[in-house]
Amino acid sequence: MARVTELSINGTRLPVEADPDTPLLTVLRDHLDLTGTKYGCGEGQCGACTVLLDGQPVRSCITPLHAAAGKKITTIEGIHHPLQDAFLEEGAMQCGYCTSGMIVSGVALLEKNPQPSHDEIVHHMNGNICRCGTYLRILAAIEKAASHA
């Protein structure tokens, strides 16, 4: 498999040196110190590690480095979106560990569908776990950001 020598992350090209099978999550967190993206399960079940690849949400814990080569990667550090303010206004977090993944997933939805219905939000977000149970507030934050779009 071809080596990957650089990634395009949040609009910047960054050199990388890792085996092409390395999970993108590991490259982001442990090679590039972009720790806003979180580890939660390692099997794509919790959404804490969600990043955008060319605007599409993916679970970076099960995405190998080679799959991200040549694509535009957006992590929470590269997100500047009204949804972040909406999270603060709605108090949509407790411990905050799921928040990065929630916001990246939510932004992916709003970029594709600026006025999602309640059911569309639930369906889109159902792969993200908030163990503290702030789900209703996260829904309210996404609805608020959508209404301001």
Added chain:
Amino acid sequence: MPEAVERPEAERYEMAARPTYRFAVDRRDFLGLLGGGLLIVFSANAQEGRGFRRSEALPQDLNAWLHIGNDGTVTVCTGKAEVGQNIRTSLSQAASEELHCPIASIQLVMADTALTPYDMGTFGSRTTPAMAPQIRRAAATARETLLDLAAEHWKTDRAKLTMADGKVTCQDGKSIGFGELTKGQRLSRTIPREEAVARPQCQSAAKVAGREFVTGQHKYASDMHRPGMLYGRVLRPPAFDATLANLNAPSAPGVTVVHEKDFVGVAARDPQAAAHALSLLKAEWKSEPARVSSGAELYKHLKKTAAPGEGNLHGSIEAGLADADVKAQATYTVAYIAHAPLEPRAALAEWTDGQLTVWTGTQCPFRVREELGEAFGISQERVRVIVPDTGSAYGGKHSGECAVEAARLAKAAGRPVKLVWTREEEFTWAYFRPAGVIEVSSGARHDGTITAWDFHNYNSGGSAIDGLYDIPNRRTTFHPADSPLRQGSYRGLAATANHFAREVHIDELAHAAGMEPLAFRLKNIKDPRLRAVVEAATERFGWGQGSGIGMSCGFEKNGYIATCAQVGVDGSRIRVRRVVEAFDCGAVVNPDHLKNQIQGSISMALGGALFEQIRFSDGRIENARFSQYRVPRFADIPQIEVVLVDRPDLPSAGAGETPIVGLAPAVSNAVFHLTGKRLRSLPMQL
């Protein structure tokens, strides 16, 4: 009452297990004990806070708690840890309210054993009732000191001075900032123990540092980095009681392998290299035949191994049953469940000149410091534990295994080591909320008076075992038993199991007596605060309308709770449609954060009620992944309405736990109302 050092409730399960590891002690470490190394401390007197033991009172020196910087920033120290309950905010509110300054000018230093006074741990919902008043007393003492300083500065009468917006202002209009008054010097005052504190102002302050979380900037323990840091992994046995018979560990460049007794771990330059090094280890384990599996066998085992327990008896059960027109008898069970904090246990350990510093996500930094000291045979004075605001815990992060493992690897590698448990490790090697069996027999008269109540809890714990029903003949007994799994604290712990059994059984007895469940409850409850939440919840819910409705009520950790639920059934699946919960925890500190805790508790409670259970056999956890252990998700969450019953005239109780106890029984009773089927086991399945 002086604010003595906190004690957990007598019936609370605290982790009995001692440190998992005790490593051979290096002779040089013993010699080092005599050295008394230098620790970084916040101020000389902060040391008063270090080394405090359970039997000792909290330090009274203001310097241990509070410092005012040159720029007027107020630094407040507390040993409590932020794990999502938003106490960084509520404690900052307490200080800012006393000092009449913006919350933004309060810097809370939390859970750092070198900087903060000793604290037993962040559990038992004790922060709001015990730590907030302590911080209020410290801040009030600082306020009085600042007013004295200003009076002296202007050579004026103190009565002419007021404090607002972080400044002291004189009647003639001149004002002076806190920093200008103290010039960064220590405030030498003693905090009066007995001083009454003001009640909270009931303000919905926003989460402190909230923006760091929505931008990914906050550094959890698992995000920490130190120069030269390596990544650790630990080789886990195939079963809980397995011991290491043989290990073949090929050497690899740049990899540190530690093998000491049953501990085997590696440290390498990045996580991939560590995982690869781990895969090269060839271990043979010896395992005892496992004793018990989950399911019916577990509950039999708990009954079989139960101790007689000490019952709390009033009147005579026999007489009460003889006096009854109707009787009920039933057995309830609760499964082991996992905390599953989204941030698994993580620790970064660094040794410098025989001093150990560990950044880790824990609710009990001082306990973890103790464990580290014991594990390495060094004085606690040489160990510093720092807890960055942590990715949740729910009672699951009391102990320091991960910190000890990281420190062992770092010691061998001679470099800092970060260890982040995998999700499978978190599900397997932490500890669980106890499983339990509860047997209840009871009797009532046709008019709804409960005459007898005999309640036996096997293994799941004694918290909230006594309800608030007025029953003349009653006995409640907690029977400790042999737990096949390592068990410990959990949000709401046994109060969830005891409320589940009690409130479902009350419904059963009401049904047997031919009475409507709300009327039946009110007939047997005198406590005015419990009646008030029951009335508040049922009124908001519109009790009595519609099908599939159920309710529960109760009391735990000085909080009063009533929950109403409406359910539907979709094939074999129970769908909770709507929940109304009324809660009285005394004076409300921060209504929005309180609602957040209640909504979160109800959402988390859905898991234990409907899906969550640890399956195990042969000493192994069978479902140690989120793909196998179902937790609540967006699509599971009902409409939730919270009714806050504010009592500004009463002290504030903690609120992170009690709101979790009402959901399961309300749902069970609602399912009965809809289907006629009694569900007596958690998780409930139709």
